[in-house]
Amino acid sequence: MRGDEHLRPIIEELDYLLAERRQLAAEGPHFIVTHGFHKSGSLCLHGETVERACLMYRWQEYPLHISPTGLLLVDLVCRYRRTLLTAARIEQIMLTDLFYTRHGANRYGGYRSAALPNRTSIKVHIQRIREQMAKTFIEAGLNLHPGKVLIAEPTDSNIVVYRLKASVEFMHRSY
Amino acid sequence: MGNILVLNSGCTLAAELARGVQAISCHASLCSDKEQVIDIMGKQLVDIVILISGPETDWKTGVEALRDALSQLQNPPQIVCILCGPYQGPSDRLYGARRGVRVIYERR
Numbered sequence: 001m002r003g004d005e006h007l008r009p010i011i012e013e014l015d016y017l018l019a020e021r022r023q024l025a026a027e028g029p030h031f032i033v034t035h036g037f038h039k040s041g042s043l044c045l046h047g048e049t050v051e052r053a054c055l056m057y058r059w060q061e062y063p064l065h066i067s068p069t070g071l072l073l074v075d076l077v078c079r080y081r082r083t084l085l086t087a088a089r090i091e092q093i094m095l096t097d098l099f100y101t102r103h104g105a106n107r108y109g110g111y112r113s114a115a116l117p118n119r120t121s122i123k124v125h126i127q128r129i130r131e132q133m134a135k136t137f138i139e140a141g142l143n144l145h146p147g148k149v150l151i152a153e154p155t156d157s158n159i160v161v162y163r164l165k166a167s168v169e170f171m172h173r174s175y
Numbered sequence: 176m177g178n179i180l181v182l183n184s185g186c187t188l189a190a191e192l193a194r195g196v197q198a199i200s201c202h203a204s205l206c207s208d209k210e211q212v213i214d215i216m217g218k219q220l221v222d223i224v225i226l227i228s229g230p231e232t233d234w235k236t237g238v239e240a241l242r243d244a245l246s247q248l249q250n251p252p253q254i255v256c257i258l259c260g261p262y263q264g265p266s267d268r269l270y271g272a273r274r275g276v277r278v279i280y281e282r283r
Contacts, residue, residue: 006283007195010257013279014223015199017253018177021222058272141275143251 028149028166029142030056033078037106038172046098047106050075051173055133057140064132068114072100073125077150078168085162087122126150126162177201178220180212180252182241183227188259188281192225213244221252230260234267238276257281 035044036051050071054063066074076093077085094100094116103114117125133146151163179201181189193203203225206212212224226241228234238256245251254276258267262280271278 004191004195006281007191010192010279010281011195011199013277014177014179014196014201014225014255017255017277018199018201018222021253138275141272143253143275145249 024142024144028164029137029144030167030169031074031078032056032061032169032171033075034171034173036173036175037104038174039106040174043172044079044099044170046102047104048099048172049104049107053078055136055140055142056169057142060140062136062140064129064136066129066132069117070125070129070132072103072114073117073122074129076100077162077164078166078170081164081166081168086159087119087162090117090122090162091119123160126152177222179203179223179225180206180215180221181225181227182206182209182212186227186229186259188227188257192227192257209241209244212241216245216248216252220250223253223255225255225257227257227259230258234258235270238271238274242274242276253277255279259283 031053033053034051036049038048039045050068052063053066053071053074054061056062064074072094073090076090076097079099080093083089100116130146130150133149137144137146149165151165153161153163155161177196177200179196181192181203183189185207189205193205196203204215206215215221224241224245226234226237228237234256238254241254245254256271256276256278257280258278259281262282267280268278
């Protein structure tokens, strides 16, 4: 096969691209959520803020341009991605999890929490997050449908269950 | 098993690639035009579409047309453009990267 030696770099590249597609199909994309105002010795504790969420793809970060309320929702679906999340469950978590009820309490000079989404507005927020995901995927040159990442699954009743199919990394900064 | 379509089946590189990808457990089909690619995509799941472009052809126009056609699909494939001819610097790869197209130079 000496005559095909010149093809080796191309075939290795194709092998890599196929592996990348398989990984994306199995695990979804990779997101980084950054928490601000974190205190050393703790991780993801109440008082921190959700500063941003971004897609990490091929060594580059692509921020999701979403509102503070949307960021809270993204953080929630990331942190609770192994939980069945109905709109009612999301609302309950938002109202009881100290991370959200005391969001930003570590910030200097007190804090003004972002508006928490309620049960009826969650569907709208999810749709807006998907729209921003779609723009970010296009910017990153990633052929992915946001509906396959932030998934809404019907159940045996009328209730819809939300699920994030992605790997997530939380980063922390003190400011 | 990966499924690959190679556009521009007239050139010898296409046939060589179709043979070569068997080494990575892939099956490659050769297509003569964009319409044939879309027709096959409607019948089977395709992972990668390869556009082979010679030095005399405008690969960017070909890639844009292919992107437009494939972006309508629910599960669009990765587009790879293989440029035959002398290396023209990083601008081609950067152009492709912004559009989700992997650009590879063939060096014989």
